[in-house]
Amino acid sequence: xxxxxxxxxxxxxxxxxxxxxxxxxxxxxxxDSDREIEERTGVDIPLIFELEGEAGFRAREKAVIDELSxxxxxxxxxxxxxxLDTDNxxxxxxxxxxxxxxxxxxxxxxxxERDRNRPLLQTADPRGRLQQLMxxxxxxxxxxxxxxxxxxxxxxxxxxxxILAEVGDGGSE
Numbered sequence: 331x332x333x334x335x336x337x338x339x340x341x342x343x344x345x346x347x348x349x350x351x352x353x354x355x356x357x358x359x360x361x362d363s364d365r366e367i368e369e370r371t372g373v374d375i376p377l378i379f380e381l382e383g384e385a386g387f388r389a390r391e392k393a394v395i396d397e398l399s400x401x402x403x404x405x406x407x408x409x410x411x412x413x414l415d416t417d418n419x420x421x422x423x424x425x426x427x428x429x430x431x432x433x434x435x436x437x438x439x440x441x442x443e444r445d446r447n448r449p450l451l452q453t454a455d456p457r458g459r460l461q462q463l464m465x466x467x468x469x470x471x472x473x474x475x476x477x478x479x480x481x482x483x484x485x486x487x488x489x490x491x492x493i494l495a496e497v498g499d500g501g502s503e
Contacts (some may be wrong), residue, residue, distance in 0.1 A: 334358075334426035335347060335405045335497075338413055338471050342438035343431040344481050344489065345407035353405035355464045362407045363394050370394070394405060399425045410463070413470040423474040429493060430475035435460045437482045 335352065337345040346362050350406050353360035364481050367390050368374055370453050378387045392415050399421040406426070438460050472478065475497050481489055 333402050334399070335493075336422045336426045336428045337405070337407045337473065338422065338428060339410065339431035339481075340433060340438055340460070340467065340471075341410040342440075343410075344434040344486065345431055347486055348406035348431060348481070348489050348493075349405045351486055352493055355490060355494060356366065356405065357451065359401075359404045360407070361398055361401075361404050363391060363398060363412060364407075365410045366394050366398065367391060388415065391415075396421055410467070413467060413474065419474050427476050427497065428474050430471040430478045431481050431489070432471070432478055433481045433490055435464055438464075 335349075335356075335358070337349050337352075339345055346365075349362065351356075358427050364375055367378070367387075371378060371390070373381075375387065378390065382390075388411070391409060391412055393414075395408065395412055395418045398404065408418075408422070413422070435457060439457055477493065479489055479492055
């Protein structure tokens with residue numbers, strides 16, 4: 331079984347929720363790169379976007395992904411845009427087992443419609459923005475994925491069991 335697991339995918343795919351459960355099942359530490367950035371800066375991501383722009387946030391994200399992906403024995407939930415950076419993709423792809431949690435734009439919209447903590451969705455057309463992000467990022471998620479799991483309409487427990495079955499744990503509890 332791989333030493334670390336890195337979850338990638340769009341916002342609303344379930345990376346944090348599934349990651350927590352997967353880590354519990356595997357007896358590994360769970361880390362969320364977005365929460366790590368917020369803890370280190372003392373402010374939330376929307377404020378980082380407001381003060382530093384997306385470029386400032388991405389620079390912080392790159393440093394955190396580099397550090398966290400080097401840690402052994404973790405389950406890491408990455409931000410949806412972490413794969414935009416070439417170094418992030420290289421680190422994630424070479425340092426652990428990458429699981430792409432795929433979800434449709436419809437499912438993303440349903441899961442994020444009331445979440446004000448998503449700076450990229452503060453727009454007049456959230457559906458259009460989600461589709462644009464998916465079109466841009468989907469090939470990058472697939473490029474580094476060791477495993478692709480569709481999360482649309484799936485229960486968290488079922489997704490975790492499918493991952494465990496794929497990585498050799500057999501889904502035992």
